[in-house]
Amino acid sequence: MHRHIDNRRTRVTAIAGVTALAMSACSTLGDDSQSSPEEVSSTVVLLTHDSFAVSDDVLADFEERTGLTVKRRAPGDSGALVNQMVLTKDAPLGDAVYGIDNTFASRALDADILAPYESPEIGQDADRFAVDDTDRLSAIDYSDVCINADTEWFAEQDLAVPRTLTDLADPAYEDLLVVTNPATSSPGLAFLVATVDAFGDGGWSDYWGQLRDNGVKVVDGWSDAYFVDFSGSEGEGPRPLVLSYASSPPSEVRQGEASTQALLDTCFRQVEYAGVVAGGQNPEGAEQLIDFLLSQEFQEDVPGQMYVYPVSPQAQLPPQWERFAPLAEDPYEMSTQEIDANREAWIQEWTEVVVG
Amino acid sequence: MTVALRTRAASRVGPTAAVVLVGLVPLAFLAVFFGWPVAAIVARGVVADGTLDLSGFTEVLARERTWEVVGRTLAQASAGTALAVLLGMPGAYVLYRCRFPGRGAVRAFVTVPFVLPTVVVGVAFRGLLVEGGWWGFLGLDGTFTAVVAALVFFNYCVVVRTVGALWSRLDPRAEQAARALGASPLRAFWSVTLPSLAPAIASAASIVFLFCATAFGTVLVLGGPGYGTVETEIYQQTVTFLDLRTAAVLSVLQLLVVTGCLLAAAVSRRRRESALRLQSESTVDHRLRRGDLPAMAVTVAVVLGLLVAPLVSLVAGSLRTADGWGWGNYTALSTTGSHDALEATVWEAALNSVRIAVDATLIAVTIGVLICIVCSRRPRRPAARRTLSAFDALFMLPLGVSAVTVGFGFLLTLNRPPLDLRSSVVLIPIAQAVVAIPLVIRTLLPVLRAIDERQREVAGVLGAGPARVFAAVDLPVLGRSLGLAVGFAFAVSLGEFGATSFLSQPDRPTLPVVIVRLIGRPGVDNLGMALAASVVLAATTVVVIGLAERFRIQTAGADL
Numbered sequence: 025m026h027r028h029i030d031n032r033r034t035r036v037t038a039i040a041g042v043t044a045l046a047m048s049a050c051s052t053l054g055d056d057s058q059s060s061p062e063e064v065s066s067t068v069v070l071l072t073h074d075s076f077a078v079s080d081d082v083l084a085d086f087e088e089r090t091g092l093t094v095k096r097r098a099p100g101d102s103g104a105l106v107n108q109m110v111l112t113k114d115a116p117l118g119d120a121v122y123g124i125d126n127t128f129a130s131r132a133l134d135a136d137i138l139a140p141y142e143s144p145e146i147g148q149d150a151d152r153f154a155v156d157d158t159d160r161l162s163a164i165d166y167s168d169v170c171i172n173a174d175t176e177w178f179a180e181q182d183l184a185v186p187r188t189l190t191d192l193a194d195p196a197y198e199d200l201l202v203v204t205n206p207a208t209s210s211p212g213l214a215f216l217v218a219t220v221d222a223f224g225d226g227g228w229s230d231y232w233g234q235l236r237d238n239g240v241k242v243v244d245g246w247s248d249a250y251f252v253d254f255s256g257s258e259g260e261g262p263r264p265l266v267l268s269y270a271s272s273p274p275s276e277v278r279q280g281e282a283s284t285q286a287l288l289d290t291c292f293r294q295v296e297y298a299g300v301v302a303g304g305q306n307p308e309g310a311e312q313l314i315d316f317l318l319s320q321e322f323q324e325d326v327p328g329q330m331y332v333y334p335v336s337p338q339a340q341l342p343p344q345w346e347r348f349a350p351l352a353e354d355p356y357e358m359s360t361q362e363i364d365a366n367r368e369a370w371i372q373e374w375t376e377v378v379v380g
Numbered sequence: 381m382t383v384a385l386r387t388r389a390a391s392r393v394g395p396t397a398a399v400v401l402v403g404l405v406p407l408a409f410l411a412v413f414f415g416w417p418v419a420a421i422v423a424r425g426v427v428a429d430g431t432l433d434l435s436g437f438t439e440v441l442a443r444e445r446t447w448e449v450v451g452r453t454l455a456q457a458s459a460g461t462a463l464a465v466l467l468g469m470p471g472a473y474v475l476y477r478c479r480f481p482g483r484g485a486v487r488a489f490v491t492v493p494f495v496l497p498t499v500v501v502g503v504a505f506r507g508l509l510v511e512g513g514w515w516g517f518l519g520l521d522g523t524f525t526a527v528v529a530a531l532v533f534f535n536y537c538v539v540v541r542t543v544g545a546l547w548s549r550l551d552p553r554a555e556q557a558a559r560a561l562g563a564s565p566l567r568a569f570w571s572v573t574l575p576s577l578a579p580a581i582a583s584a585a586s587i588v589f590l591f592c593a594t595a596f597g598t599v600l601v602l603g604g605p606g607y608g609t610v611e612t613e614i615y616q617q618t619v620t621f622l623d624l625r626t627a628a629v630l631s632v633l634q635l636l637v638v639t640g641c642l643l644a645a646a647v648s649r650r651r652r653e654s655a656l657r658l659q660s661e662s663t664v665d666h667r668l669r670r671g672d673l674p675a676m677a678v679t680v681a682v683v684l685g686l687l688v689a690p691l692v693s694l695v696a697g698s699l700r701t702a703d704g705w706g707w708g709n710y711t712a713l714s715t716t717g718s719h720d721a722l723e724a725t726v727w728e729a730a731l732n733s734v735r736i737a738v739d740a741t742l743i744a745v746t747i748g749v750l751i752c753i754v755c756s757r758r759p760r761r762p763a764a765r766r767t768l769s770a771f772d773a774l775f776m777l778p779l780g781v782s783a784v785t786v787g788f789g790f791l792l793t794l795n796r797p798p799l800d801l802r803s804s805v806v807l808i809p810i811a812q813a814v815v816a817i818p819l820v821i822r823t824l825l826p827v828l829r830a831i832d833e834r835q836r837e838v839a840g841v842l843g844a845g846p847a848r849v850f851a852a853v854d855l856p857v858l859g860r861s862l863g864l865a866v867g868f869a870f871a872v873s874l875g876e877f878g879a880t881s882f883l884s885q886p887d888r889p890t891l892p893v894v895i896v897r898l899i900g901r902p903g904v905d906n907l908g909m910a911l912a913a914s915v916v917l918a919a920t921t922v923v924v925i926g927l928a929e930r931f932r933i934q935t936a937g938a939d940l
Contacts, residue, residue: 074881075900077721096886100619107622108791111424115795131622205605207616241522244502244600247899251907252506258700258904259503262511268902275903278702331902368621379606 067093068309071301073105073123074098077329078322086316092309101210102128102296109301110135119304120313122164126295127213129155130364138299141311145318147336153295155360161297164317167332168270168291168352169214171201174256176283177264186265188289189222192235199239202253203267207371209245210294215267216374217363218292218356232377242378256284271331274348282348291352296332396759398846403754403771406747406817412799413814414778417789418631424792425628433625440629450633453609456524456599457592460531464588465581467532467682468539470675476544478672479665486683487544488925490537491867492918493687495875497892498597500899500914503907504690504697505530505602514689527603531595533686535588538819542584543577545864546826548665549658550576565671576656578648579829583822586645590638590779590818596878610634614782631785638780642773656830658857691918698911702904709905709912717898718905723887726894726913730920733874733891737924739809740816740873745866747813748820749858751775753850755821756828775821778814783878786811790882801883808890811879816869823865827857867928871921891917 076098087094097117099108106128109121113135124132132138138160146162153163171192178185186197204212220228241263243249251259254266256276270286277283298317300310316322323334327342333351334341426433440446475487493501508514509521520526550573558568594611608616610630617627668676701708712718713726724732755772759765778786790811794801801807831853839849877892884893891913898910 072886074897076886077723080716080723098886099882104619107619108788110622111788112791112795117791117795205600207605207620208600208612242605244597244604248502248506248601250902251503251899252510257902258697258907259507260512261507272902275901275906368623371620375605379604 065306065309066091067095068120068306068313069095069097069118069304070313071105071109071118071121071123072096072098073102074100075330076123079325079329082321082325085321086313090309090312090316092312094313103210106132106135109137113137113303116301116303119301119306120298120310121301122296122298122317124161124297124299125210126155126293126297126360127210127217127363127367129161129297129360132299133158133160133360134364137302139302139304139307141300141314143311143314143318145315147318147338153297153335155297161299162314162318163295163335164298165323165326165330165332165334166293166295168286168288168355169211169218169267169294170270170286170288170291170352171215172254172256172266172268172272172284172286174254174264174283175285177255185285185287187287189219189231192240192265192290193231193238195238197238197265199241200263201235201238201265202241202243202249202261202263204246204249205242205244206374211246211267211269213367213371214292214294215290216370217358218290220366220370221292221356221358229373229377232374236378240378269331270351271327271333271345271349274342274344275331277344277348286349286352288350288352291355293352293355293357399754399757402750406751406754406775407771409747410775410778410814413810414781414786417786417793418781419789420792421624421785421789422628422631425624425626425631436625436629437632440626441633446630446633449608449610449613450637452607453593453611454637456527456531456595456607456609457589459524459528460535460592460595461585461589463528464532464535464539464592465585467678467686468536468584469543469581470678471536471540471682472543472547473675474672474679475540476548477665478668478676480668484926484929485922487540487929488922490540490683490687491871491925492691492921493533494535494537495871495917495921496914497875497877497895498601500694500895500910501530501533501690502597502601503899503911504694505533507693507697508690509602514693522602522604522606524603524607527599527607529686530598530602531592533690534595534598535591536682536687538588538591539581539584541864541868542587542822542826543580545823545861546580546656546830547577549827549830549860550656550664551659552664580826582645582648583826586642586776587779587818587822589641589645590776593638593641594634594780594782596783610637611782615784618784618788627785631782635777635781638777639773642776642780646769646773658827658830694911694918695915698908698915700904701908709908712905712909713912713916717909718903721898721901721906721909722889722894724889724894726891726909726916729889729891729894729913730916732888733917734920734924736809736812736880736890737870737873739806740812740876741866741869743809743813744816744820744869744873745862748817748824748865748869749862751817751821752824752828752858753854755825756831756854758829758833772821772825776818779818783882786814787879787882790879805885805888808880808883809873811883812873812876813869815876815879816872819868819872820865823868824858824861827861828854831857863928863930867925870924870928874917874921874924891920 076096083094099105102123102125105121106124108117109132133156140159142159143162153166155161173185175185183196186192186194191197192201203215206212206216219231222228223231241253243253246268249266250257250268253261253263255261255264256266270288270291273282273284273286298314300307300314304310318336320336320339323336323339326332326334327345426436471490475483475490506521509518509526510516511521555568555572558572559565563571595609596611596615599607599609600612610633614627614630614634617623617630698709699705716722716725755768757768759768790801790807794807799807835853836849839852844852875892877896880890881893881896884890895910895913895917898906898913
C-alpha cells in the first residue's frame with residue numbers, strides 16, 4: 025500500500041516537472057523583440073477589417089520590390105475599425121488603412137483621421153466611387169449585398185424564384201427568408217439601407233412590417249444565417265432565401281452546376297476604401313501601400329481572396345465569376361453622408377418594427 | 381483602500397505587513413490592466429470639452445428601453461445561474477465524489493463547451509434547434525429557453541469544477557455520523573453536506589451569474605435581436621454608433637449591477653464559511669453505489685442531452701466534405717485553407733494558442749494565488765474583514781465588465797512604450813489572465829478558507845514567520861487544488877476571443893480567431909475546416925485539463 029502511494033507520488037512529481045519544463049519552453053514572452061529605428065522606417069503598418077486577405081506571394085512581391093515590411097492589425101469589422109481609428113487619433117495604430125466601407129466612410133472623413141493622397145494608379149473611371157473631392161479615400165473594391173436563393177429548393181417545390189424586394193413580402197414566400205440584424209452585422213445594415221432607398225422615408229418601415237408579417241427570420245450574424253438557416257449551403261437549414269452577397273453562389277457550385285443564385289434586383293452596393301492615416305509614422309510607405317492595393321496584381325487577387333470585385337476594369341475576374349456571380353445592373357445606392365446621418369435612427373426604428 | 385491597509389500595516393507590523401505587501405502586487409496589476417482602461421473609456425463618455433457632463437445619465441436612465449434591457453439581463457442571468465447550479469450539483473458529486481473508470485476523461489470533457497467560440501456553438505446548437513434539426517420539434521429556436529439552455533451549456537463546468545474542488549476534499553465522516561444517527565440520505569445532505577459546500581456554491585453561482593450577465597455572442601446567436609442585454613447594448617453603442625456617452629452610462633450601470641451581485645454573494649459566502657476538515661481526495665471518493673443512482677441519472681442526462689449532442693453535431697459536420705464523408709477537413713488543417721483563407725495553418729494557430737495560454741496561466745495563477753493568500757486571512761476586526769471582502773470582490777469585476785469597454789479602454793491607455801499594444805504581444809496573455817484570475821480565486825479560495833485559522837496561529841506561536849506559516853499550513857492545501865485552477869486558467873485562455881481578436885496580430889492568430897475567420901466565409905470547405913479546427917480546440921482542452929488535474933505540488937506536509 026505504502027509503496028503504491030510512493031510510486032504515485034513519484035509519477036505525479038515527474039508530471040509536474042515535465043509540465044514546468046514544457047511551460048518554460050512554450051512561453052511567448054521574450055519573443056517580443058524591440059525594433060531598431062531603421063526597422064521602423066522600413067516597416068509599414070496596414071490597418072484592415074478582419075476579413076482582409078491577400079495571397080502570400082502577392083504581398084511578398086510588394087515587400088521585395090519596395091524593401092518594406094508590411095505589418096497588419098485587424099481589430100474587427102469595418103465599423104470597429106473606423107471607431108478605433110477615431111479613438112486613437114492622437115496615437116495612430118498604423119500608417120495606412122484598408123476596409124472602410126461606404127456605410128462608415130463619412131464618419132472617417134468627419135473625424136479627420138486620414139491624409140489626402142491621389143495615387144497615380146487610380147484609373148480614370150475611379151470617380152464613380154469617390155466619396156468627396158478631398159482624395160482621402162481611394163476605392164479599392166466593391167460588392168453587392170443581395171438576397172440569395174436556393175434554386176434547387178424552388179425547382180423541387182415548383183415555385184418561381186422571387187425577383188424583387190416586393191416579392192419577398194408576397195404570402196407565397198411566407199417563412200422562407202432569413203436576414204441578419206442591422207445592429208450587429210454589416211450585410212444586415214446594407215440591406216436595411218437598400219430598403220430605405222427602395223421605399224423611401226415613408227415606406228421602408230411599412231415594408232419591414234410586411235416582411236415581419238410574412239415570417240422573416242432575423243439572426244445575429246452572416247455565418248449563422250448562411251450555415252444554419254439557409255437550405256442552399258452545407259447546413260441544409262429550412263429557409264431557401266438568405267441575405268448574402270452576389271459573389272456567394274460560386275462557392276456553392278457542385279459538378280459545374282450552380283445550386284444558388286443572387287437576386288440581382290435586391291442588391292445594395294458596398295464599396296471598400298483605403299487611405300493614408302493622418303499622423304502615421306511612415307507616410308511614404310503608406311502611399312506605396314495604397315499604390316499596391318490599386319495595382320493590377322492586387323486587384324486580380326481580390327476576388328479569390330475576399331469575394332469582392334476589383335475597381336480596376338482591367339483586372340481579370342476568375343472564370344467562374346462571369347458565369348455564377350454577375351453583378352446587379354442597377355443596385356440600390358446611397359451617399360455615405362446620408363447613411364451616417366441616419367444610421368442610428370434607422371436601426372432604432374427597424375428594431376421597433378421588426379423586433380417589437 | 382490601499383491607504384487603509386497601509387496605515388494598519390504600519391501600526392501592526394509582522395504578519396499583517398506581509399499580507400499587505402503581498403496584496404499590493406495584484407492590486408497594481410488590476411489597476412493598470414483593468415481599472416485604468418475602463419476609467420479612461422468611461423471618462424471619454426462623461427467628460428465633454430474638459431468639463432464633467434452627467435446629462436447622459438438622466439437621458440439614458442429615463443429611456444424605457446434601458447430598464448427593459450436591464451430587466452432582461454437580470455432575468456436571463458438568474459435563470460441561467462439557477463439552472464446551472466441545480467444541474468451542476470449532481471454533476472459535481474458524481475465527477476468528484478464517486479469513482480468510476482473514465483472519470484478523468486468526463487471531467488475534462490465537460491469543460492469543452494467553455495472554450496468553444498460562441499459562433500461555433502451557435503452553429504452547432506442552432507443546427508439542432510432549427511426546424512428540421514434533431515430537436516427542431518421542440519420549437520425552441522430563438523426563444524428564452526434556448527438562450528438559457530445555451531448559458532447552461534457554457535457554464536455547467538464552472539459549477540461542477542468549483543463545487544467539485546471542495547466536495548472532493550470534504551471529510552465524509554460528519555455525513556456518515558448523521559446517517560448513523562438515523563437521518564435519511566436527503567436530510568443528511570441537506571443539514572450536513574450542503575452547509576459545508578455553501579461557500580463553493582456561492583462562489584460558483586457568482587461566477588456563472590457574471591458570465592451569464594455579460595454573455596454576448598450566446599445571447600445574440602441563440603436568442604436573436606429580441607433578447608438584447610446590457611452587454612449587447614454596450615457593444616452596439618460603442619462599435620456601431622460610437623456613442624460613448626450612452627455606452628459610458630450603460631457601463632456604469634453594468635458595473636453597479638455586478639457590484640451589487642458580488643456584494644450579495646460575498647455576504648452569503650461569509651456567513652457560511654467556516655473551517656472544514658479537509659481530506660485528501662483519494663480517501664474521500666467511493667465507488668458508485670445504488671444510492672448514487674439519482675445523481676448519476678441527472679448527470680448522464682445533462683452530459684448526453686446538453687453537452688454531447690451539440691458536440692456530436694460539431695464532429696459530424698467536421699467529417700463532411702464536398703465529396704461526402706471523410707478526413708479531408710482534417711488534412712486541410714495543415715494548409716492555409718482554400719484560396720489561402722488563413723495566414724497561418726490551423727496547427728500553427730493551435731501552437732500559438734497553447735503558447736499564449738501557458739503565459740496567461742502563469743500570470744493568472746501567480747496573481748490568483750497572491751490574492752488568495754490575502755483573502756484567506758481572517759482578521760478579527762470587522763473593518764479589516766470588510767476591506768478583505770472588498771479586495772476579493774474587486775478582482776471579480778473583470779468578469780462583469782464588457783470586453784468591448786476594456787478593449788477600447790486599452791486603445792486609449794496602453795498606447796506607448798513600455799506597454800504599447802501596437803507592438804507588444806505580451807498584452808494578449810495579460811488580457812486573458814485578467815479574465816482567468818477570478819476563476820483561479822474562486823477555485824482556490826474556498827479550499828484555503830476552510831483551513832482552521834488556529835493552525836496558522838499555532839505555527840506562529842511556535843516561532844514560524846509568515847512565509848514559514850504559509851509553507852507549512854497553506855501551501856500543502858493549496859498545492860492539491862492548484863491543478864484545477866491551472867486547468868481552468870488554461871481553458872479560459874484557450875477559448876478567449878473578445879480581447880484576443882482585438883489584440884492579436886493577423887499573421888499570428890490564435891485558434892478561436894482562425895475558426896471565426898473560416899466560418900465567416902461561404903462554401904462547404906471553409907465551414908468543414910472551421911468545425912475540424914473546433915474539434916482540435918476541444919481536444920486540446922481535454923488533454924490539457926486532463927494533465928492539469930493530475931498536477932499536484934508535493935510538499936512535506938502533503939499528507940496532513
